[in-house]
Amino acid sequence: MAVNKKAPVINNIPYEEFKDNETLExxxxxxxxxxxxxxxxxxxxxxxxxxxxxxxxxxxxxxCCGIEFMAVAAARYDMxxxxxxxxxxxxxxxxxxxxxGTITTKMAPVLKRLYDxxxxxxxxxxxGGCAISGGPFAKSYHVVKGVDKIxxxxxxxxxxxxxxxxxxxxxxxxxRKVLVENFFVTTNRKEHDPYDKAMDEQYVELLNAQEKA
Amino acid sequence: MSNQxxxxxxxAADLHQHLxxxxxxxxxxxxxxxxxxxxxxxxxxxYSLTKTSDGTMTHVKSVCADRENPYxxxxxxxxxxxxxxxxxxxxxxxxxxxGHPDMRRVFLREDWQGxxxxxxxxxxxxxDICLEAEPISDMAVKYTIKGDGTLxxxxxxxxxxxxxxVNIGPQHPSTHGVLHFRTALDGERITKIDxxxxxxxxxxxxxxxxxxxxxxLALTDRMDYLGAMQTRHALCMCIEQAMGVEVSDxxxxxxTIMDELQRIDSHLLFFSCLAQDLGAxxxxxxxxxxxxxxxxxxxKTTGGRLIINYNMIGGVAHDLHPDFVKDVHAxxxxxxxxxxxxxxxxxIFTGNVIFQTRAKGVGVLTxxxxxxxxxxxxxxxxxxxxxxxxxxxxxAAYDRVKFNEITFDEGDSFARYMVRMKEIEESLSIIEQxxxxxxxxxxxxxxKPIIKVPEGIYYSAVEGSRGILGVYLESKxxxxxxxxxxxxxxxxxxxxxxTACRGSLIADLITIGGTVDYIVPDVDR
Ligand code: SF4
Numbered sequence: 001m002a003v004n005k006k007a008p009v010i011n012n013i014p015y016e017e018f019k020d021n022e023t024l025e026x027x028x029x030x031x032x033x034x035x036x037x038x039x040x041x042x043x044x045x046x047x048x049x050x051x052x053x054x055x056x057x058x059x060x061x062x063x064c065c066g067i068e069f070m071a072v073a074a075a076r077y078d079m080x081x082x083x084x085x086x087x088x089x090x091x092x093x094x095x096x097x098x099x100x101g102t103i104t105t106k107m108a109p110v111l112k113r114l115y116d117x118x119x120x121x122x123x124x125x126x127x128g129g130c131a132i133s134g135g136p137f138a139k140s141y142h143v144v145k146g147v148d149k150i151x152x153x154x155x156x157x158x159x160x161x162x163x164x165x166x167x168x169x170x171x172x173x174x175x176r177k178v179l180v181e182n183f184f185v186t187t188n189r190k191e192h193d194p195y196d197k198a199m200d201e202q203y204v205e206l207l208n209a210q211e212k213a
Numbered sequence: 214m215s216n217q218x219x220x221x222x223x224x225a226a227d228l229h230q231h232l233x234x235x236x237x238x239x240x241x242x243x244x245x246x247x248x249x250x251x252x253x254x255x256x257x258x259x260y261s262l263t264k265t266s267d268g269t270m271t272h273v274k275s276v277c278a279d280r281e282n283p284y285x286x287x288x289x290x291x292x293x294x295x296x297x298x299x300x301x302x303x304x305x306x307x308x309x310x311x312g313h314p315d316m317r318r319v320f321l322r323e324d325w326q327g328x329x330x331x332x333x334x335x336x337x338x339x340x341d342i343c344l345e346a347e348p349i350s351d352m353a354v355k356y357t358i359k360g361d362g363t364l365x366x367x368x369x370x371x372x373x374x375x376x377x378x379v380n381i382g383p384q385h386p387s388t389h390g391v392l393h394f395r396t397a398l399d400g401e402r403i404t405k406i407d408x409x410x411x412x413x414x415x416x417x418x419x420x421x422x423x424x425x426x427x428x429x430l431a432l433t434d435r436m437d438y439l440g441a442m443q444t445r446h447a448l449c450m451c452i453e454q455a456m457g458v459e460v461s462d463x464x465x466x467x468x469t470i471m472d473e474l475q476r477i478d479s480h481l482l483f484f485s486c487l488a489q490d491l492g493a494x495x496x497x498x499x500x501x502x503x504x505x506x507x508x509x510x511x512x513k514t515t516g517g518r519l520i521i522n523y524n525m526i527g528g529v530a531h532d533l534h535p536d537f538v539k540d541v542h543a544x545x546x547x548x549x550x551x552x553x554x555x556x557x558x559x560x561i562f563t564g565n566v567i568f569q570t571r572a573k574g575v576g577v578l579t580x581x582x583x584x585x586x587x588x589x590x591x592x593x594x595x596x597x598x599x600x601x602x603x604x605x606x607x608x609a610a611y612d613r614v615k616f617n618e619i620t621f622d623e624g625d626s627f628a629r630y631m632v633r634m635k636e637i638e639e640s641l642s643i644i645e646q647x648x649x650x651x652x653x654x655x656x657x658x659x660x661k662p663i664i665k666v667p668e669g670i671y672y673s674a675v676e677g678s679r680g681i682l683g684v685y686l687e688s689k690x691x692x693x694x695x696x697x698x699x700x701x702x703x704x705x706x707x708x709x710x711x712t713a714c715r716g717s718l719i720a721d722l723i724t725i726g727g728t729v730d731y732i733v734p735d736v737d738r
Contacts, residue, residue: 059386062413063734064438066390067482068519071508074485074501089386102734105339106322107391107412109346110383136431139423140416141329141336142321149342161519 008179010052010172012082018173028180044182051095052178053083055123055171058094060114062101065128068161069100077164084171091117096174099151102130102137103144115151123178125170126153129160136160216454216673220259220274228275229286232260236291239264240271242584242600243292245672247685247698248302250332251276256283256306259685261672265584265598268605272672277308284356284364287313294587297708305330309364315353315371320411320737322347330419349395349409371407372397381722383412389486389726390733392707401718406711414737421697426452426526426664429697434520437702437735439479440678442471444699445524450608451673451684452526455666462610463654464528466647469610470541471523472675473640477548478507479678480633480640487630487727488562491571496562503554506547510540526664528657541648545641555637563634572627576713576725579624586712587705590680591632592729596624602676609675614646626721629728665692677702679730701738703731 007015008024015021061069072079073087080086088094091114103111115124126147129135134145147153154177157170223231240262247259257276263269277283287310288295299310300319307328309316318325324347326338352368359365372378376397383391391412397405417436421429433448434441446468453460485500508518513534515523523530534540548554562568578586583593593600601618603611619635621628666688674683683700706729713725 060384062391064435064519067438070486071501071505071518074505075498076502076505102413102415104412104414105343106320106347106414107383108342109344110391110412112344113346114384136435137415137417137420140420141334141339142411142414142416144342150344163518 008176010175010179013169013172018176020173024176024180027177031180031182048179048181051121052175055084055095055174055178056093057084057087058091058097058114058118059087059089060097060100060111062103062107063130065100065130065161068164069098069127069167072164072167077168079168079171082168082171082175091115092119094118095121096123096125097151098125098127099131099147099153100127102135103147103150104142105144106142108144108150111147112150121181123154123174124151125155125157125174127157127159127167127170128162129158132156132158215457216451216671217669218261218270218272218672220272220670222274222276225275225277225285228273229288229291232262232273232288233291235262235271235273239266241265243288243294243298243587244270244674244681245683245685245698245700246295246298246302247696248306248308248330249687249696250306250330252332254278256280256308256331258285258302258308259670260288261683261685265600268602270672272670282309282364283307284309284311284358286311289313292587293582293585293712294705294708297704301704304328307331309356311356311358311364314355316356317350317354319409320414322411323350324348329416371395372405376404379719383409386490389731390736392733392736394710394722396714396719396722398719401720403714403717403719403722406714406722408707408710410707410733411737413734415734417738418697418699421694423693425692426666426694429694430525431522434522435734436699436738437677437679437682437732438519439482439732440475440682440702440735441519441521442468442475442523443675443677444682445522446472446609447673447675447677447682447684449524449526450675451671451686452664452666454673455669455671455686455688456664458527458658458660460528460658461654461656462652464656465610466651467529467533467656468524469614470644470647470651472609473643474507474510474541476640476678477637478504480637481507483633483727483730484558484562484630487724490723490727491568493562493565493568496558499557499561503548506544510537510544513537513540525657527660528655530657532656533651538648538651541644545645548637548641555634558634563630569627571721571724572630572728573625574623575626575721576717576728577623577625578709578713582709582712583624586709588680588709588729589705590677590702590730591636592629592706592709593680594618594620595628595632597622600681602674602681606674608673610647611643614643616643626724626728629730633730663692665690666694674700679703679706679732699738701735703733703736706731707736 126132131147134143137143155170155174159166242263242265244263245261250256255276255278260273262271299313302308304318304320327334353371355367357365379396382393393409395407417432433444481500481504485497488496512518515521578596580597583596583598589600597620604618616639619632668690671686674681680702682702685698687696689695714722
């Protein structure tokens with residue numbers, strides 16, 4: 001018997017008022033198609049509820065959007081209300097990286113390294129035109145035209161800079177995405193398992209190739 | 214008043230001598246150093262010098278005709294700031310400065326091909342995504358000329374084998390943006406800092422060369438976003454004066470008020486971030502709470518909070534919101550009230566003994582040093598240098614208001630902090646003098662549909678939130694600029710970090726970096 005995933009509900013905004021519900025529904029359908037384990041499903045629900053309400057962002061900002069991000073974290077907009085509690089200065093402790101601002105050619109390897117240093121499960125939100133597509137600097141010789149060229153982006157949050165409300169909306173979209181995930185089966189296994197059979201085989205192949213050479 | 218400049222052309226061989234003489238005559242501040250590609254004529258540099266005594270300027274131009282192997286004498290021995298300016302020109306134009314102690318790239322990766330601001334730069338010579346870590350050389354390069362006219366390259370290590378080098382940045386919450394300091398330590402004491410910039414170099418100057426004048430305006434707000442009004446003001450003013458357009462009195466007053474609001478905005482953010490970096494989270498929240506009030510005022514009139522897009526060539530984009538005067542009064546009262554506003558900042562942070570011990574006597578800069586390094590704005594004034602353009606070369610409506618130029622003599626981090634706090638009060642008083650009698654008039658002069666600036670070189674500057682913000686504009690009479698160069702307020706401030714931090718504890722780097730107050734996208738452009 002399968003327990004089906006349902007549409008995610010979060011406290012702050014009713015489901016119908018979100019845009020782009022289709023993407024989520026598609027995601028749910030895909031997950032349901034595989035069937036869900038009866039024992040793990042309720043646990044999954046509990047853990048996802050917890051995770052979605054404590055997404056801690058990395059303090060990462062390169063330019064203007066970062067200042068708006070600080071405003072979101074500060075008194076008036078106070079993102080702690082929604083569980084984005086505090087920003088973490090170390091990528092090892094962060095759940096989500098908000099790419100605030102322009103990413104340049106020189107910054108790209110650094111950003112990639114930061115992302116690699118984060119522990120799974122991890123998410124990426126592209127904030128502002130620059131992070132989405134290069135924005136006003138798309139014609140420049142030194143700007144990466146969208147972070148999705150180097151990182152897998154979960155939520156795009158347009159604006160130049162996005163208003164604080166829009167930041168929060170984007171973060172809530174991420175919360176909903178987290179809510180529908182199957183934590184036990186897929187999400188905590190995004191990284192390659194070092195003891196994976198396929199990896200073993202690859203390794204043996206490599207060894208053989210080296211021996212031959 | 215025209216802002217056209219006609220530089221004195223000096224042959225490369227006599228340049229150093231000529232500049233040294235000018236320095237002896239009292240032109241002791243190198244305000245700007247602009248590399249330009251004049252095509253057939255060759256590559257070259259324009260030096261803009263200022264007398265600190267009365268603010269008069271002079272400009273010197275030098276050209277090297279050989280595009281393949283251009284070189285000019287370095288003036289790093291005359292002005293310390295020339296070090297980073299010349300590295301910038303080398304990075305973008307490939308001009309080698311003879312005798313410069315450290316001729317490396319400063320913004321672009323060391324394996325970058327070509328010099329992007331040259332007119333014949335091929336955009337396809339570098340891929341825009343490069344995921345291998347960048348190579349960072351440990352060797353400083355010095356070029357000198359040999360007897361037979363060829364260049365001699367001399368390499369010296371930047372750090373010695375015994376140096377313990379710590380990387381701070383590019384991703385570090387206290388560098389205020391993405392900036393990389395390679396810091397050599399002796400125990401906990403800093404012995405040397407080697408700054409690496411360009412992590413947010415967006416190529417704004419090159420982009421502007423392909424845009425029409427109104428389009429170039431769009432990029433200014435995104436450079437120093439805490440001086441958005443002022444940067445845009447500087448560019449608009451430069452274009453207007455070049456075209457001989459006189460804006461109405463109303464526009465002048467509106468621009469002045471907006472500039473001052475922006476300055477308060479910037480200083481509040483300075484206060485908040487400094488407090489946050491030193492661990493005082495409550496003070497951070499207070500600062501941001503009050504900053505929101507300014508953003509609300511901006512938003513009502515302009516529609517934008519951070520990126521405002523308000524000044525236009527020949528005026529401003531929208532008339533003031535009906536609530537503007539009322540809101541500004543409320544804000545002034547709020548900041549000055551006995552319970553909240555500035556009073557609260559001083560109670561919670563200025564008097565705090567931890568902050569005082571961490572700031573007093575830390576990172577001292579002398580007046581000679583700040584002039585030589587070109588550190589304008591609050592950092593310069595904290596060391597006793599009177600460099601406020603609003604007093605020296607008044608523009609907009611600054612000639613009709615009374616205010617004090619705040620200076621201190623200590624030159625330490627605490628003085629730099631106090632300058633800004635006091636400047637908030639001065640800005641409030643400037644706004645107060647203007648707000649109740651904003652003259653009537655049009656908010657936008659009639660401009661031609663296609664704006665063309667007459668041929669020539671122009672320079673205008675305003676007092677930005679953190680120093681002199683200049684715009685160098687060279688036009689060939691087209692609808693886009695031939696060369697547009699900004700005097701970044703932050704670049705000299707980053708350059709001075711090495712001097713300011715030497716001998717201090719590594720923890721003091723945070724205090725010093727916070728109080729000199731640079732904004733990295735403005736440094737990198
Ligand atoms: S999207 Fe706009 S506000 Fe955000 S970093 Fe880019 S230019 Fe700045």
